[in-house]
Amino acid sequence: xxxxxxxxxxxxxxxxxxxxxxxxxxxxxxxxxxxxxxxxxxxxxxxxxxxxxxxxxxxxxxxxxxxxxxxxxxxxxxxxxxxxxxxxxxxxxxxxxxxxxxxxxxxxxxxxxxxxxxxxxxxxxxxxxxxxxxxxxxxxxxxxxxxxxxxxxxxxxxxxxxxxxxxxxxxxxxxxxxxxxxxxxxxxxxxxxxxxxxxxxxxxxxxxxxxxxxxxxxxxxxxxxxxxx
Amino acid sequence: xxxxxxxxxxxxxxxxxxxxxxxxxxxxxxxxxxxxxxxxxxxxxxxxxxxxxxxxxxxxxxxxxxxxxxxxxxxxxxxxxxxxxxxxxxxxxxxxxxxxxxxxxxxxxxxxxxxxxxxxxxxxxxxxxxxxxxxxxxxxxxxxxxxxxxxxxxxxxxxxxxxxxxxxxxxxxxxxxxxxxxxxxxxxxxxxxxxxxxxxxxxxxxxxxxxxxxxxxxxxxxxxxxxxx
Numbered sequence: 001x002x003x004x005x006x007x008x009x010x011x012x013x014x015x016x017x018x019x020x021x022x023x024x025x026x027x028x029x030x031x032x033x034x035x036x037x038x039x040x041x042x043x044x045x046x047x048x049x050x051x052x053x054x055x056x057x058x059x060x061x062x063x064x065x066x067x068x069x070x071x072x073x074x075x076x077x078x079x080x081x082x083x084x085x086x087x088x089x090x091x092x093x094x095x096x097x098x099x100x101x102x103x104x105x106x107x108x109x110x111x112x113x114x115x116x117x118x119x120x121x122x123x124x125x126x127x128x129x130x131x132x133x134x135x136x137x138x139x140x141x142x143x144x145x146x147x148x149x150x151x152x153x154x155x156x157x158x159x160x161x162x163x164x165x166x167x168x169x170x171x172x173x174x175x176x177x178x179x180x181x182x183x184x185x186x187x188x189x190x191x192x193x194x195x196x197x198x199x200x201x202x203x204x205x206x207x208x209x210x211x212x213x214x215x216x217x218x219x220x221x222x223x224x225x226x227x228x229x
Numbered sequence: 230x231x232x233x234x235x236x237x238x239x240x241x242x243x244x245x246x247x248x249x250x251x252x253x254x255x256x257x258x259x260x261x262x263x264x265x266x267x268x269x270x271x272x273x274x275x276x277x278x279x280x281x282x283x284x285x286x287x288x289x290x291x292x293x294x295x296x297x298x299x300x301x302x303x304x305x306x307x308x309x310x311x312x313x314x315x316x317x318x319x320x321x322x323x324x325x326x327x328x329x330x331x332x333x334x335x336x337x338x339x340x341x342x343x344x345x346x347x348x349x350x351x352x353x354x355x356x357x358x359x360x361x362x363x364x365x366x367x368x369x370x371x372x373x374x375x376x377x378x379x380x381x382x383x384x385x386x387x388x389x390x391x392x393x394x395x396x397x398x399x400x401x402x403x404x405x406x407x408x409x410x411x412x413x414x415x416x417x418x419x420x421x422x423x424x425x426x427x428x429x430x431x432x433x434x435x436x437x438x439x440x441x442x443x444x445x446x447x448x449x450x451x452x453x454x455x456x457x458x
Contacts, residue, residue: 014355017251018251019251021248021250021251022248022254023248101357101364103361103364103371104370105372105373106370116368123368124368126243126357126361127357127361128355129358129361132240139345139352140332141338141342142333143332143382144334146386148380148381148382148390149380150379151372151377153376158375165394167387
């Protein structure tokens with residue numbers, strides 16, 4: 001393990017700052033530098049969630065382009081890792097903000113792995129995943145007893161496969177293809193037992209329990225929960 | 230909605246008290262009564278996790294027998310709901326402690342549903358699920374990009390079906406059958422890419438990355454994470 005600095009990947013939870021953990025808050029207060037993703041669209045959701053606890057901190061924004069261009073992604077991750085490792089070499093503690101839980105579809109993970117591979121100390125602080133918050137907003141259980149729970153990235157080709165599984169399905173990352181996902185649910189006769197939550201626990205939260213009424217989806221932080229018929 | 234009281238189902242997270250959310254801590258401090266499960270084995274894990282924040286509280290223990298006898302379970306849930314509703318009728322705020330996140334395999338959920346069905350106000354406070362904490366302990370991502378994540382209750386018959394799915398598998402609730410689960414993983418050639426965590430983030434946490442060395446499993450809060458080969 002190279003010298004003194006340490007990188008923390010901090011899950012800030014789904015949106016409500018109160019759903020941050022005590023550990024996340026403590027590390028944000030104690031750290032030297034806060035790092036945060038900044039995409040081309042300038043979305044600073046994670047920074048906004050943690051705002052109250054990072055008021056006096058230097059923030060290192062790392063560009064994380066919303067792209068599937070692997071080379072472009074790789075370059076941005078390497079650049080972020082370079083910046084962070086330079087701080088770790090100076091013995092700094094860096095806390096990188098990430099939405100939900102860092103182990104579930106976080107862009108941050110690629111940076112985390114690079115920093116680990118370069119021989120630095122890097123740890124994950126678990127957070128509340130958005131789908132748990134979505135279930136709470138719907139006042140429903142995700143799974144009981146012997147049911148399986150499947151988390152399916154709906155922006156990819158796995159949606160059909162995922163929807164056919166037995167148990168509860170959570171469709172994430174649908175984004176602009178959310179209406180396509182609705183049609184897939186309709187075709188499989190699963191529309192009635194599905195609900196959608198946009199921006200769970202954020203001020204603009206929207207819950208749609210009748211997916212037929214979904215006429216103006218933003219695609220932002222949308223989650224569909226599909227229960228067994 | 231009947232009168233004034235409210236029931237909160239509080240996810241206290243996986244074990245480390247610092248992984249409780251700010252919201253859970255606030256509600257525990259503000260509530261009138263803390264309710265907690267007590268099984269035949271007298272396990273008070275949830276109460277221990279929250280201990281620091283419920284020092285001056287009256288605690289209502291609700292017997293939740295570890296049984297698959299449906300009638301016995303139903304009776305215990307009804308009894309817990311009776312006690313809680315009596316408090317809600319008096320306008321009390323009751324906070325029921327539950328491990329991890331309340332929407333994922335929590336025994337509490339049955340009580341929550343009964344209380345809702347009886348016309349009372351009951352809300353869920355999401356928590357960090359144990360499998361997110363387990364991934365953090367292993368310093369690994371659960372899922373990236375287009376991978377699916379499957380949460381499989383390994384104490385039930387769904388284990389074989391669950392293990393055959395593509396993506397990352399999280400095997401929960403294996404308990405005493407954990408060695409059977411290992412043999413299933415071995416038969417499917419998945420032992421090498423699997424790891425086990427007992428009591429993630431608790432003081433007695435144990436991480437086993439080579440499942441062949443697992444000779445003395447306690448079964449307590451064991452989680453196996455099986456990654457794609």
